[in-house]
Amino acid sequence: MARNSDLADLAASILGAGSDDRDGTGLDTAAWKACAGAGLTSLTDPDTGGTLDDAAVLLEVAGADAARLPLAETDLLAGWLARAAGLAVPDGPLAAVVTDATGGDRPAGTAGGTVTGSGGPAGTVSAALTRVPWGRSLAAVVVLDGDRVLVLDTGAAAVTEGANLAEEPRDGLTLDGVTPLATGSAPAGAAAELTLRAALARSLLLAGAARGALARSVAYAGERTQFGRPIGRFQAVQQMLAEAGAEVAAASAASAAATSTARRAGFAAPETAFAVAAAKARCSEAATAVARIAHQVHGAIGFTREHALRLVTTRLWAWRDEDGDEAFWNDRVGAAALDAGADGLWPLVTGRP
Template identity: 60%
Template structure:
């Protein structure tokens, strides 16, 4: 992992202020029961240059860095933003561009899955089903990594069956019945694409988890200072203070892990062993923190925190949903263990610290 200190530049501080303002305004203007794609927020992000932050300007991006994107995604997670930022920028846009395909305009969905791909001349026919595709119903295009192909699918060419995760975010089933693609929408997968896709998806989800954990802690601290029991705010009771301190430690830990992973990916690239290790560690740590922070937040709030009208559920339902998406703690823990065994005792310390 990169040992560079976590010092934000003036540019990054301004970016965080911008992102916090945009996402907070969108959340304040939405109904507490609102679900699905927030088209107005997406338009604002497009206008601000945040929707495709890390993509090249030549394909409609802003030429930003992964550390810039990390700031935006953490803020999006904290404010329960209902937009496919990870999918559009970090996954679909990158995947199409890396394969030499045109990057479609608008919000995008991205998924890796098993499809039957048949080639006949300059045309390709695709069949199969892709379960739990994030934001498929809202996407202008769906970019798929299937075996050794990258496919750009028009929503009108597929059948979309709506579904959702526990946070009520779209997780749809996309069914393809012998869909024919022309040469401009299919390409051969570059070497190493599948591993890079997994790492990018896991890093994006971990950053969203870091934001949601921060939001759950902030909501709990606020509530503990307002809720009066036995003549004083419950935040003055030692047992509540201890639990909030534990939650704060978890939030700090996941923030440090995701920040390190983003900086390592920005410095070394997603093809590096150091990035693979850092991303796996960040996803594992984010999943562990999600369970602890959500539990403490609901213990502090009591029954009120479970109601649909309460803001806490926006954070905790996402913590529960996202911890298992793009690889569970068990899956990424196995990845960490495999990499540690592969380098052996002499290589473990350099692997963990990034030291030569």
């Protein structure tokens, strides 16, 4: 796998091509084909030689360029779940769904639903799945239903179209009497790991979108003139941009630390759960501040549909709540700190004894 800087350049060359499409809302099929051809849709598959760090680089670029692709859903979530259950990963865009039967403490607003039927040899199932990311464009969904994993072809699904604030598809899928492409046993702790994986992926996307909003704001402040000089020369604007820069740095540091901890310790480790919780909470908080400052710098024009700023700021607003908002994850940070106690807090925070 290429060095991270090379990977970032490759990703930017592919994803940046569609970053000025202000009207696109569905899957960017050209970018998907390019990413798949370059091996970017399965970076965490052990057979590809990629790593979680590589996936993190890709997701930050995707966030900055407002890419219309289910990269995290396909690789970090659905691909991982299928491989963990010993199943082949289908080609094409994928999503993972955790059904209501699985239980667990999952964030509100995530994909869910129900599955009925055995799905065993020659058996069929019916499914009613809600808020499935990119549902209308998927090749398959990988469903965690209690202690089993089902891979369901979405070709025959009835689609009820929905969207988040950024107009990314969040669809309802209904399948009636379909034979699963594959079935397997769920690994222990699969639901909890999927929750952490989704939160980490969303943190990285948020960090990237915040960086994209800051870059657009800095550029605009250098171009827009008022009273005979660029507004970026006014101290008040400089102070706002500096504040946004600090938020971007904090989001990037938190998501990078969580990625490093997950790669080193694994998602089942308590320190990973703590690091991911802190990262998602911090990135969601940063999203609010950066979006506010970006629109203050741009003024009224930044709120128009025709302006590219909304592509990143609407994602900041949508993603800060998806896969757990800051309140959900701050509760987990607090609970972990209390459980660790006075003697265990420092090792939990630093990863050192």
